[in-house]
Amino acid sequence: MPELPEVETVKEVLKKELLNQKILDVIVNYPKMIEQISVEDFIKNLKNQVIIDIKRRGKWLLFELNDYFLLSHLRMEGKYYIKNFDDEVTRHQHVIFKFKDFELRYNDTRKFGRMYLLKKNNIYNTKPLSELGYEPWDVNLNIEYLKSKYKNKKNPIKTVLLDQSIIVGIGNIYDDEILFLSKINPYKKASDLTDIELSSIINNTKVVLEKAIKLGGTTIKSYTSSEGVHGRFQNELLVHTKKECPICHNKLNIEKINGRSTYYCANCQK
DNA sequence: CAGGTCTCCTGCTAGC
DNA sequence: TGCTAGCAGGAGACCT
Numbered sequence: 178m179p180e181l182p183e184v185e186t187v188k189e190v191l192k193k194e195l196l197n198q199k200i201l202d203v204i205v206n207y208p209k210m211i212e213q214i215s216v217e218d219f220i221k222n223l224k225n226q227v228i229i230d231i232k233r234r235g236k237w238l239l240f241e242l243n244d245y246f247l248l249s250h251l252r253m254e255g256k257y258y259i260k261n262f263d264d265e266v267t268r269h270q271h272v273i274f275k276f277k278d279f280e281l282r283y284n285d286t287r288k289f290g291r292m293y294l295l296k297k298n299n300i301y302n303t304k305p306l307s308e309l310g311y312e313p314w315d316v317n318l319n320i321e322y323l324k325s326k327y328k329n330k331k332n333p334i335k336t337v338l339l340d341q342s343i344i345v346g347i348g349n350i351y352d353d354e355i356l357f358l359s360k361i362n363p364y365k366k367a368s369d370l371t372d373i374e375l376s377s378i379i380n381n382t383k384v385v386l387e388k389a390i391k392l393g394g395t396t397i398k399s400y401t402s403s404e405g406v407h408g409r410f411q412n413e414l415l416v417h418t419k420k421e422c423p424i425c426h427n428k429l430n431i432e433k434i435n436g437r438s439t440y441y442c443a444n445c446q447k
Numbered sequence: 448c449a450g451g452t453c454t455c456c457t458g459c460t461a462g463c
Numbered sequence: 464t465g466c467t468a469g470c471a472g473g474a475g476a477c478c479t
Contacts, residue, residue: 287457
């Protein structure tokens with residue numbers, strides 16, 4: 178499941194292939210994937226646009242074109258494949274972008290991914306990007322900021338860390354890793370966290386995500402960032418998917434918190 | 448405003 | 464062996 182490091186990896190892989198390439202045609206096999214505008218307009222507006230840059234904001238991929246930004250959220254299983262024209266189109270390849278010498282195919286088994294095509298001006302102040310909180314490395318992400326955001330949050334910190342309007346990029350896997358490194362029990366109410374705990378969360382978010390980016394993300398089950406690209410961070414996971422605490426060797430708790438499977442050590446995380 | 452629940456999807460798995 | 468019910472999960476919609 179793509180979280181920030183996986184999207185960062187996809188971005189880098191796609192930049193190598195797609196910069197300065199002109200979109201010649203687009204095929205949409207699953208219209209619900211396109212938000213806000215009709216498939217007809219989506220295709221019409223994309224034709225002849227050149228990919229000037231590819232950026233990332235939170236878990237969103239941003240394809241910068243001449244006149245638009247194409248936003249793509251991979252959600253659970255979205256992947257981009259570079260294919261030849263005559264490669265077989267499988268049932269999970271929902272959007273196909275045709276370039277001069279190859280095709281870019283958006284593949285998504287569960288069809289949860291979404292795309293927006295937005296006029297270029299002011300995209301960071303337009304939904305969906307306007308709803309996002311700080312990047313983990315933003316200097317504005319500090320204890321005072323988290324305190325103000327968490328003040329009225331009675332939900333478990335496990336749940337609140339997933340809230341993209343506060344900090345972007347954390348998904349269910351890295352959430353568990355961050356809380357383990359911070360020695361914080363996932364059930365602890367966000368509003369009850371001390372300054373030291375908030376500081377730990379800020380630091381460990383950066384530590385975990387930076388390391389995952391260096392290793393090309395995490396490959397669990399079906400998720401690969403791009404065809405043939407496998408992350409290696411899964412080898413570094415401390416608690417998520419694990420059975421035993423790497424520090425005290427107690428058996429890890431595996432429980433559902435607000436519907437999300439959560440791995441933690443009840444002994445080390447207070 | 449905060450929080451709970453439902454929804455979207457399909458592949459996989461536990462259980463019979 | 465073959466079937467099905469149930470589960471996984473990011474984020475938005477909708478309700479309280």
